[in-house]
Amino acid sequence: MADNIDFSMKALLTPWRRLLAEREFVVLMLSNLVLGMAYSFVVPFYSMFGTIEVGMSNWTFGVFMTITTLAGIGISTALARWSDTRFSRRSILLLGCLCGALGYGCYAYVRSVLWLTVIGSVALGISSISFAQLFAAAREAMGRHGIPQSEAPLYMNIFRLLFSLAWTIGPAISAWVMIHAAYEGIFLVCAGLFALLFVIVLLFIPHRPPPAANAATRLPLTQVLRRPDLLCYFAAMALVFVCVTMGMMGLPLMILRTLGGNESHVGIAYSVAPVFELPFMFWFGLLASREHPGRLIRLGVIIAIAYYVLLFFVREPWHIYPVQILSAAMIAIVSGIAITFFQSYIPDQPGTATNLYTTANRLGSTVGYLAFGTLAEVLGYRAIFLVCAGLCGAAFLLLWLAREKHEHPAA
Numbered sequence: 169m170a171d172n173i174d175f176s177m178k179a180l181l182t183p184w185r186r187l188l189a190e191r192e193f194v195v196l197m198l199s200n201l202v203l204g205m206a207y208s209f210v211v212p213f214y215s216m217f218g219t220i221e222v223g224m225s226n227w228t229f230g231v232f233m234t235i236t237t238l239a240g241i242g243i244s245t246a247l248a249r250w251s252d253t254r255f256s257r258r259s260i261l262l263l264g265c266l267c268g269a270l271g272y273g274c275y276a277y278v279r280s281v282l283w284l285t286v287i288g289s290v291a292l293g294i295s296s297i298s299f300a301q302l303f304a305a306a307r308e309a310m311g312r313h314g315i316p317q318s319e320a321p322l323y324m325n326i327f328r329l330l331f332s333l334a335w336t337i338g339p340a341i342s343a344w345v346m347i348h349a350a351y352e353g354i355f356l357v358c359a360g361l362f363a364l365l366f367v368i369v370l371l372f373i374p375h376r377p378p379p380a381a382n383a384a385t386r387l388p389l390t391q392v393l394r395r396p397d398l399l400c401y402f403a404a405m406a407l408v409f410v411c412v413t414m415g416m417m418g419l420p421l422m423i424l425r426t427l428g429g430n431e432s433h434v435g436i437a438y439s440v441a442p443v444f445e446l447p448f449m450f451w452f453g454l455l456a457s458r459e460h461p462g463r464l465i466r467l468g469v470i471i472a473i474a475y476y477v478l479l480f481f482v483r484e485p486w487h488i489y490p491v492q493i494l495s496a497a498m499i500a501i502v503s504g505i506a507i508t509f510f511q512s513y514i515p516d517q518p519g520t521a522t523n524l525y526t527t528a529n530r531l532g533s534t535v536g537y538l539a540f541g542t543l544a545e546v547l548g549y550r551a552i553f554l555v556c557a558g559l560c561g562a563a564f565l566l567l568w569l570a571r572e573k574h575e576h577p578a579a
Contacts, residue, residue: 208338230541236288248523268295325453335442343435409532468501
């Protein structure tokens with residue numbers, strides 16, 4: 169028993185000690201925390217902002233989010249390619265942070281659907297590259313500091329853990345800010361956090377040109393996706409993020425309009441999951457160093473099915489709180505281990521590889537935004553979660569079809 173406790177403590181403390189001993193890792197972890205806090209202030213309230221504050225219909229809001237997300241996919245794909253071949257990650261991160269500060273600052277005051285679409289497509293489209301670039305920079309830093317490839321899932325999950333840590337308090341604080349300063353307040357705080365991230369990157373992340381060899385060896389995204397197994401994983405992740413997006417948009421509106429809750433209930437609901445995400449991310453990171461990540465991704469999708477089925481049956485706002493524990497387990501896998509899984513396909517181009525994951529995320533989000541408006545109008549908010557359970561079932565089927573080839577020991 170004592171030996172098992174010693175092993176567990178060593179497994180828990182060793183990676184943290186290693187990360188905290190290097191300034192580069194500390195800066196990247198702090199950057200993840202700040203970026204996570206920025207998004208935690210606005211993401212839970214996007215659907216409320218569009219439909220209640222701006223006055224869009226559910227369908228119009230879906231179209232609005234579809235346009236801005238498609239613009240972000242195009243812009244981030246180009247920027248990811250350039251970060252691997254032409255410009256330093258520092259330059260791309262500075263651009264993303266600057267545009268995030270400007271874009272969310274404008275969102276605080278603009279209420280024209282047309283101008284919100286322009287700002288969201290251009291400024292926030294550029295800022296969306298920040299997440300992928302931070303994780304690409306973390307993967308490169310691991311190589312420079314001698315962290316073994318087999319331990320990459322654990323360390324990458326720790327970086328993702330810092331992003332989730334912000335969500336343990338961010339939504340609750342943003343709910344308080346919105347009650348006292350309305351939507352202007354939460355968007356201005358988000359803009360300020362992007363400005364803070366800009367300063368951190370400017371002062372503490374050095375300029376490192378991409379290796380010249382990358383320009384010659386880079387594979388186009390279309391060529392990478394010709395692998396049937398990878399295409400199945402890409403499509404499955406896109407389906408999962410269709411559900412994540414519809415759930416993210418539908419949950420606050422169901423709390424307010426179906427269950428009779430208020431903004432505080434929304435803030436609490438979105439704060440519960442990150443508390444559990446932290447230990448889940450560390451635990452699944454340890455498992456991923458021993459098990460093939462593909463098996464864990466399938467487990468995450470099974471958990472997602474259970475999560476959405478249970479949300480369909482809730483009858484009071486507080487019923488949602490314990491169900492959010494399943495959301496934490498799902499997110500710990502599909503938003504943590506899955507990043508390392510995609511990076512393993514293109515190890516010499518972490519920017520492109522991470523963007524492959526985020527492209528699946530954004531494509532799923534695009535469909536989710538558009539489908540949400542139609543489904544909410546026709547079926548209501550509660551039925552959306554039953555649709556999500558069905559889509560996750562389809563994602564599991566794709567993952568099952570792809571399992572044998574990629575999970576062969578030689579893979």
